[in-house]
Amino acid sequence: MNIVVCMKETPSTTAEKSFTADMRLERRKEDAIPNPFDEYAIEEGLRQQEKNPGSTVTMLCMGPATATDTIRKALAMGGDRGVLVTDPALAGSDAISTARVLAAALTKIGYDLVIFGNAAADAYGGVVPSAVAEFLGKPLLSYASQLGIAGDKATIQRQAEIGYNVVEAPLPALVSVVKSINEPRYPSMKGIMASKKKPLDTFSLADLGLDAATVGGAAAREKALGAEKVSTQRKGEIYVGNDGAADRVVAFLVEQKVL
Amino acid sequence: MSNDVWALAEIAGGKLAGISLQLSSKAAELAKAFGGNAAAVAMGTNTQAAAAELGACGAQTVYASEGAVYDEYLIQPHAETLAALIQQHQPKLVLFGGTNYGRDVAARVAARLGLGLEYNVSEVSVEGGEVVMTVPAFGGAQAVRMAFQGEGTRLLGARQNAFPTVRSGGTASIEQVPAPAAPANGAKVSGPFGTEGAAEAGHLGKAPDGHDIWMPAASRAKLEEAQIIVSGGRGLGGPQGFEQIEALAAVLGASVGASRAAVDAGWIPYAHQVGQTGKTVKPVVYIACGISGAVQHKAGMGTSGLVIAINKDKDAPIFGFCDLGIVGDLNVVVPQLTEAVKRRKGS
């Protein structure tokens, strides 16, 4: 089985965040990590490879040329090879353009099973997997908290308000996963060493046969007008001590006409 | 292109989700600003009943597509019907909810028709005949103003609870739309599971791996629709700690929320998580018990009407954004509060 994991490079969650002059998220190389939610996708790809002998796992990322380091971090967990789609014309791509590029790359690589995280920790868009599925004309099994492959069929438990739904689709299929699906492994020393020697291909737009006018900032359908700091501080009353605290809360709820 | 504004209604198992009414209300307001009509698109079973509710919340027209195929297959038939309707009628703007369903449908429609899509919008206004949107960034510390560019219908995904429900009491005219055939390579739903634990009263249950997990009462409002929420965090010390949260919630008629730390520890199901990677809630009152108030938690509850925090650490960040902060031990204060509310209600 040909398994491809789509992983995005995002700034680490603890990194100081700011916008560039043209209102794009400032992406500093030293802060870059694999999107934390994609670790579950990577782990699931590796587990499916273990369960389905003879499978290969490819890490696919669209990002800046330096994202090769981020792909190697994923390859340190496991997998066979990486593919980076990078091109100066891709800067400023919106989610739909990103999906267009990933779909073209997936078609070039070939796939039976594509695994995504459910959202990226930079903007929490959560729309790329479904858009890729549409470009490819394939089913998406989204928000999977469990995944099983049997024959040419993928079956998931889809996270629901209470419990879950069982959803199945014929392969080739796309799956997006939620964090309860697994516990991602830590890369071993051996894995880190091995990752350095794994093949990592780089595709440009031309390699994918895509026109620069259909992607990147040139094709973005949304633009930022500006940003402002928001103060969400509230200067509330602080009551210290257990004694009388409950009565103070009740009195407050009465003052506020909640009780 | 027309000046009409549409709302995508969400029907699950024949029931209209509350988000649909928020979107319909907002569509009505924006359609008025553009000088167009407000419409809603409802796909699934029981669309007639849904149309009546949507009409009462501002939709003048409801495109109703009745069919079991929408329950049997994930997203593909919904996207097909909606994309065809958009192509035919060319509305100015379509509103989607901040739910899994809304995201998955919007993304497919945007990809299929090559339209602009902006998600996580918390506010919308109309300036110079165009929508201007506010999108929170960096856990709500910044507000980014966004606009669309280029031609075509704009697709706008709202944050959960961004818009209030306005019951204006109208009646929608219904346009029937045929449902598509089952998709050839579709994602097929074989049914809901794991709902057996959905008892009326909150109780300690067993997770699939055998550990104890608190199952809140299923009878109360969904978090996104709750007027009062009592939330618990790591300070509860374990799943059993939710028992006192549940007791307070019961006397207040509140729903039960949780921090990610409590969810990650396996003390309560994910559906109760509030925050950046959980639900965005906007109750009248939010009571945080044993929650430190990390930015990711605040991102999901920062716009609540009133915030009350109970925490034993006077330096906890949550005291920086609450209306009433109690520096105290929740194990003492919460049970006393439950009793005090009972007394008050009894009087």
Ligand SMILES: Cc1cc2nc3c(=O)[nH]c(=O)nc-3n(C[C@H](O)[C@H](O)[C@H](O)COP(=O)(O)OP(=O)(O)OC[C@H]3O[C@@H](n4cnc5c(N)ncnc54)[C@H](O)[C@@H]3O)c2cc1C
């Ligand atoms: C990408 C990302 C996404 C995230 N998304 C979310 C999210 O959606 N929602 C979310 O909540 N978090 C989220 N987090 C996690 C967040 O950063 C915090 O780790 C989490 O909110 C902490 O939960 P907590 O407040 O329950 O625990 P803690 O921070 O450990 O706080 C526990 C509090 O309980 C208090 N306490 C202990 N005992 C008592 C007692 N007896 N009486 C009174 N007070 C007591 C302590 O003083 C402390 O302040 C996310 C993090 C990341 C990196």
Ligand SMILES: Nc1ncnc2c1ncn2[C@@H]1O[C@H](COP(=O)(O)O)[C@@H](O)[C@H]1O
């Ligand atoms: N640039 C990218 N390269 C590879 N995968 C991506 C990229 N952007 C998004 N994805 C995938 O799509 C998922 C959802 O991302 P998003 O829609 O941006 O929140 C992520 O978890 C990734 O699996």
